[in-house]
Amino acid sequence: MQTAFPVSTTRDLRRVAAASLLLGAALLAQPALAVLKPGEKAPEFSAPASLGGQVSTFSLSSALKKGPVVLYFYPAAFTAGCTIEAHLFAEATDRYKALGATVIGVSADSIETLNKFSVSECRSKFAVAADVDQKIMKSYDAVLNKNAERASRTSYVIAPDHSILYEYTDMNPEKHVENTMHALEQWSAKKKQ
Numbered sequence: 001m002q003t004a005f006p007v008s009t010t011r012d013l014r015r016v017a018a019a020s021l022l023l024g025a026a027l028l029a030q031p032a033l034a035v036l037k038p039g040e041k042a043p044e045f046s047a048p049a050s051l052g053g054q055v056s057t058f059s060l061s062s063a064l065k066k067g068p069v070v071l072y073f074y075p076a077a078f079t080a081g082c083t084i085e086a087h088l089f090a091e092a093t094d095r096y097k098a099l100g101a102t103v104i105g106v107s108a109d110s111i112e113t114l115n116k117f118s119v120s121e122c123r124s125k126f127a128v129a130a131d132v133d134q135k136i137m138k139s140y141d142a143v144l145n146k147n148a149e150r151a152s153r154t155s156y157v158i159a160p161d162h163s164i165l166y167e168y169t170d171m172n173p174e175k176h177v178e179n180t181m182h183a184l185e186q187w188s189a190k191k192k193q
Contacts, residue, residue: 041162074107
């Protein structure tokens with residue numbers, strides 16, 4: 001014997017189901033929230049990196065000996081948002097250097113792709129590292145929810161003692177430079193006091 005639900009109950013169930021599907025889709029479309037918060041230690045890493053088409057090994061420990069590091073993750077070279085972000089970081093590189101900071105971008109792209117990206121989009125101003133096995137992005141919880149083989153757009157500012165000073169996750173590339181620069185300026189001002 002089949003139980004029939006009143007029309008209004010069936011309609012309500014459909015609305016709940018539709019709302020659940022929309023919420024689920026919205027959650028999957030969002031980047032992972034970075035779990036590394038200010039005060040936590042940044043995981044050590046080294047990776048092949050390209051600066052102006054020249055490959056070397058980027059080591060976080062070595063870079064931190066010179067000053068703070070701005071580490072930014074991005075989904076894929078030559079995509080619209082990642083190109084915008086690379087241009088913004090390139091334009092700000094001299095300001096980062098004035099604060100003693102090193103900028104490093106990280107994606108799952110191959111080093112061959114990054115050789116081209118480092119010249120054209122990064123304008124040979126800062127290095128981009130290849131994380132083809134996604135170990136670095138996973139250790140920083142910067143994995144894109146909708147595609148686990150790609151990084152989310154997440155930026156960190158790391159102090160020379162390996163502590164996270166600042167983290168920011170947003171798929172919109174527009175505020176990453178502004179926000180990390182502000183965090184560095186605040187850190188620099190506190191150091192001078």
